[in-house]
Amino acid sequence: xxxxxxxxxxxxxxxxxxxxxxxxxxxxxxxxxxxxxxxxxxxxxxxxxxxxxxxxxxxxxxxxxxxxxxxxxxxxxxxxxxxxxxxxxxxxxxxxxxxxxxxxxxxxxxxxxxxxxxxxxxxxxxxxxxxxxxxxxxxxxxxxxxxxxxxxxxxxxxxxxxxxxxxxxxxxxxxxxxxxxxxxxxxxxxxxxxxxxxxxxxxxxxxxxxxxxxxxxxxxxxxxxxxxxxxxxxxxxxxxxxxxxxxxxxxxxxxxxxxxxxxxxxxxxxxxxxxxxxxxxxxxxxxxxxxxxxxxxxxxxxxxxxxxxxxxxxxxxxxxxxxxxxxxxxxxxxxxxxxxxxxxx
Ligand SMILES: NC(=O)c1ccc[n+]([C@@H]2O[C@H](COP(=O)([O-])OP(=O)(O)OC[C@H]3O[C@@H](n4cnc5c(N)ncnc54)[C@H](O)[C@@H]3O)[C@@H](O)[C@H]2O)c1
Ligand SMILES: [Zn+2]
Ligand SMILES: [Zn+2]
Numbered sequence: 098x099x100x101x102x103x104x105x106x107x108x109x110x111x112x113x114x115x116x117x118x119x120x121x122x123x124x125x126x127x128x129x130x131x132x133x134x135x136x137x138x139x140x141x142x143x144x145x146x147x148x149x150x151x152x153x154x155x156x157x158x159x160x161x162x163x164x165x166x167x168x169x170x171x172x173x174x175x176x177x178x179x180x181x182x183x184x185x186x187x188x189x190x191x192x193x194x195x196x197x198x199x200x201x202x203x204x205x206x207x208x209x210x211x212x213x214x215x216x217x218x219x220x221x222x223x224x225x226x227x228x229x230x231x232x233x234x235x236x237x238x239x240x241x242x243x244x245x246x247x248x249x250x251x252x253x254x255x256x257x258x259x260x261x262x263x264x265x266x267x268x269x270x271x272x273x274x275x276x277x278x279x280x281x282x283x284x285x286x287x288x289x290x291x292x293x294x295x296x297x298x299x300x301x302x303x304x305x306x307x308x309x310x311x312x313x314x315x316x317x318x319x320x321x322x323x324x325x326x327x328x329x330x331x332x333x334x335x336x337x338x339x340x341x342x343x344x345x346x347x348x349x350x351x352x353x354x355x356x357x358x359x360x361x362x363x364x365x366x367x368x369x370x371x372x373x374x375x376x377x378x379x380x381x382x383x384x385x386x387x388x389x390x391x392x393x394x395x396x397x398x399x400x401x402x403x404x405x406x407x408x409x410x411x412x413x414x415x416x417x418x419x420x421x422x423x424x425x426x427x428x429x430x431x432x433x434x435x436x437x438x439x440x441x442x
Contacts, residue, residue, distance in 0.1 A: 100154040100217030101420050106144030111421055114154060117213065117221035122169035123187075125225025127179060129442045132159035132215045132417070133242050134427045136273060137364070141210075142424075145366060149210055156216030157183040157208040158245035160238050161442075163229075170225050178232040180397075181215055181222060182390045183208060183246035188227035199387040204228065206387060215245075216420060218442060230393055233401050239439050240408030243278070244396050247437075248407050250362060250388040251278025251339075252396065256286065258384035259335040259360030266290040266328060269309075270320070270348055271339035272300035273430075274410055274437050275362055277307060279337050281405055282396075284308050292333070294320050294348070299434050307409065324352040331355075338362060343369040353381050361385040410437045417442040 100114040117126055135158060141149045149155075163177040173179065185204035186193050192200040199205055204224055208214045213221065222228050232241060256279060261267055265288040269276050272295035283291060292311040293304035301312040311327065313320045324333060332354035338345050341363025349359045350372050358381065399405045413433070415423040417440045426433045 098218035099418065100213070101156065103141060103149055103151060103153045103155050105151040107142065109142060109155070109421075109424070111418065114213070114217065116219050119165055119167045120221065121223065122167040123224050123226065124167040125163055125170055125173055125179075125222045125229060126165040127159075127161040127181060127220050127222055127229070128164045129159050129161040129215055129218060129220060129417070130178075131161075131238050131242050131442065132156050132440050133245075133437055134216070134420075134423060134440075135246060136275070138209070138216075139428055140364070146210070153209070154213035154217045154220075155209045156214035156220075157206065157210065158242055159215035159220070160232060160241050160245075161220070164219060166225065172226045173229060173231070179229040180232055180241050180393070181208070181220070181245055182228050182230065182393060184388060184390045185223050185228045187224045193227070196389060196391040198389040198391055216440070218417070230397060233397065236401065237408050239411050240400055240406060242439060243407035243410055243437065244393060244400065246388065246390075247274045247278040247410075248282060248396050249390040249392050250275055251280075252282035252285075252392050253388055253390075254362045254384075254386055255279035255337045255339065255360050256283045257392070258386065259337050259358045260382075261286045261288050261335050263287040264289040265334035266292070267335040267337065268292040268294060268324060268333045268349075268352055269337045269339060270294045270345045271363065272297065272304050273339065276337075276339035277304065277410055277436065278407065279339055279362065280304060280307050280309060281407060285399070285404070288335075290327075292324065292327070297431050299431070300436075303436070320348050321351045328354070333357060335360060341365050343367060350376060353379065355379045355381070357381050359383045411439050412436045413438040415440050
C-alpha cells in the first residue's frame with residue numbers, strides 16, 4: 098500500500114509500505130476513506146517532535162471502513178464505517194477509568210507519532226473497541242474528520258477547561274483550525290461576546306462568519322488595549338490561547354479579568370514568563386493539557402442533530418495520492434487561504 102512517510106526533518110515521501118496486520122487481539126485494521134493534515138504534522142516535519150522516528154507514517158485523523166478485527170474486538174466487524182480518534186485508549190487503565198484517555202498507559206497520542214498513522218491506505222488501530230466510533234447513517238464524513246482531533250481539542254482544552262459560561266466575554270487567540278474549533282464549540286455554552294484575535298485578515302473574516310462577534314487583527318491593532326477598551330477595563334472572562342508561542346500566552350495574562358480563566362490549548366516549545374506578581378491577586382485559573390477525546394460521543398450527537406457543522410472548516414480537497422500537493426497548500430495556509438484539507442482515498 099501507499100503511505101505518507103516521514104523521512105527525518107524536512108523530508109517526506111508518498112511511498113510503498115507493508116499493509117498493516119492485526120498484531121494484538123484488540124487491534125482493528127481500517128481502510129481509510131478520508132483523512133486530513135494537522136498543524137502537528139507540520140511540526141513533526143520541521144523536526145519539532147523528536148519522538149517521531151524516520152519511516153513513520155504520519156496522520157492521526159480520519160474516517161474509514163473496518164477491514165479486519167482481532168479476536169477480542171466486540172464492537173466492530175468488517176465493513177463497518179468508523180471515525181478514528183486521534184487518541185488511542187485501552188478503556189481499562191487508571192487514567193482511562195477517569196476519562197483521561199490522553200494519558201492511557203497503553204495509548205494516548207500514538208497514531209502518526211509512535212506507531213504508523215492515518216495518512217495511508219490502511220491503518221492499524223490498537224484498542225479498536227475504545228478508540229473508534231461507529232459512523233451514524235448518512236453522516237457528513239468530511240465533518241466527521243474534524244471530530245478526530247480539532248473539535249474535541251477546542252471543546253475540551255479550550256471551552257471546558259476555560260469554563261465558558263452563558264453571557265461570558267471570551268477571547269480566542271489564534272484563528273487556525275483549533276481556534277476555529279474553540280469558536281464553534283464555545284457557542285454550545287452561549288457566551289455573550291466572542292473576540293477572535295489573529296494577524297490573518299482572511300481567517301478573521303471567516304471567524305465572523307462562524308460566530309465571532311468581534312475580531313482584532315494583530316499587527317494593525319494592539320489586542321490588549323483593544324480588549325480593555327471593549328470591556329471597560331475589566332478584561333475577558335475566558336482567554337483561550339490557540340497558537341503556542343509566548344507572545345500569545347502573554348496577551349492572555351494581560352486580558353484575563355478578575356475571577357477569569359486562561360485556557361492554554363497551544364503546544365509550546367519554549368518557556369513562557371508567568372506574571373504571578375500581577376496575577377496572584379486576580380483569583381484566576383490557568384489550565385492546559387492534551388486532548389483526551391472524551392467528548393467525541395457528545396460531539397457526534399451535536400453533529401447528528403445539526404447543532405454544529407465543522408464541515409465548513411474544509412477549504413480544499415485532494416485525492417489521497419495527491420497528498421504531497423495537499424501538504425504544500427496546507428503548509429502555506431495564509432497564502433492559499435487554507436483551513437482544513439480533505440484527502441479522499
Ligand atoms: N492541546 C492539545 O491537545 C492540542 C491538540 C491539537 C493542536 N494543538 C495546538 O493548538 C495550536 C493551534 O493549532 P492550529 O492547527 O489551529 O494551528 P495554526 O498554526 O493553523 O493556527 C495558528 C493561528 O495563530 C495565528 N497566530 C500566529 N501567531 C500569532 C500571534 N502572535 N498573535 C495572534 N495570532 C497568531 C496564525 O495566524 C494562525 O491563524 C498549535 O499549537 C497546536 O499544536 C493542541
Ligand atoms: Zn492534530
Ligand atoms: Zn488506558
